[in-house]
Amino acid sequence: MTRSTVTTPPPGAVRPQALPGAPAPGTPLGPHYSRCFGCGGQHPTGLHLNATSPDGITVTAEFTVGEAHQGAPGLAHGGVLAAAMDEVIGMSIWLLQRPYVTGRLETDYLAPVPVGTTLHLRAWCTGVSGRKAYLEAEGRTGSPDGPVAVRAAALFVEVGMEHFAKHGDAQALIDEHHEYEVNP
Numbered sequence: 001m002t003r004s005t006v007t008t009p010p011p012g013a014v015r016p017q018a019l020p021g022a023p024a025p026g027t028p029l030g031p032h033y034s035r036c037f038g039c040g041g042q043h044p045t046g047l048h049l050n051a052t053s054p055d056g057i058t059v060t061a062e063f064t065v066g067e068a069h070q071g072a073p074g075l076a077h078g079g080v081l082a083a084a085m086d087e088v089i090g091m092s093i094w095l096l097q098r099p100y101v102t103g104r105l106e107t108d109y110l111a112p113v114p115v116g117t118t119l120h121l122r123a124w125c126t127g128v129s130g131r132k133a134y135l136e137a138e139g140r141t142g143s144p145d146g147p148v149a150v151r152a153a154a155l156f157v158e159v160g161m162e163h164f165a166k167h168g169d170a171q172a173l174i175d176e177h178h179e180y181e182v183n184p
């Protein structure tokens with residue numbers, strides 16, 4: 001991965017450990033929002049990522065490239081593949097149970113990905129420093145040990161839940177995140 005200095009953990013960054021009570025291996029992580037393009041079951045043409053965590057801190061997921069995800073005829077759109085990377089990385093930092101948003105996402109495309117291909121995605125955190133989290137992800141074709149087609153590195157920035165209420169759809173946040181109180 002040709003990650004930049006922006007997505008490389010600085011000295012002193014701490015690699016996070018799984019939280020007590022982290023999901024057991026194989027447990028579906030579930031969508032964070034039903035209409036999310038990446039994970040929402042109600043999104044008609046979304047990626048429908050179903051993710052699990054083998055160790056409470058890494059995320060694995062599968063994404064089968066569909067008709068709706070093309071760029072060149074018969075090939076996955078690079079932006080869609082970047083969205084898959086963004087989503088699986090977002091899911092992995094959400095395992096820390098703190099809200100983060102993408103600040104920067106860097107993507108390397110190593111091989112074309114035909115429609116019908118199942119990408120085996122994996123994301124992990126390389127360090128946390130203050131509000132900044134450094135993460136990486138990869139997408140392999142054919143099997144979890146198959147050739148790498150896409151790689152990504154990202155800087156995620158921690159925000160409060162009010163970020164989503166202030167800038168987005170506060171009612172949807174209340175409806176789907178019952179632990180969130182608008183006026184705690």
Ligand SMILES: CCCCCCCC/C=C\CCCCCCCC(=O)SCCNC(=O)CCNC(=O)[C@H](O)C(C)(C)COP(=O)(O)OP(=O)(O)OC[C@H]1O[C@@H](n2cnc3c(N)ncnc32)[C@H](O)[C@@H]1OP(=O)(O)O
Pocket residue numbers: 006032033038086087089090091094098099100101102103104130131132155157158159164172173176177
């Ligand atoms: C209805 C239900 C919803 C519930 C949700 C529950 C939680 C989520 C759960 C599960 C997620 C699953 C996955 C989701 C999908 C994947 C994630 C996405 O796609 S998120 C969307 C795209 N991203 C944005 O829309 C961010 C837009 N940008 C911003 O809002 C701000 O710029 C923000 C928050 C990133 C930073 O703004 P500041 O004002 O809070 O803070 P400042 O001081 O600017 O930055 C803090 C530090 O970060 C660095 N920084 C920020 N952005 C940077 C960048 N692009 N490059 C380099 N450094 C950057 C700054 O230099 C600063 O560093 P120094 O503390 O000074 O060392």
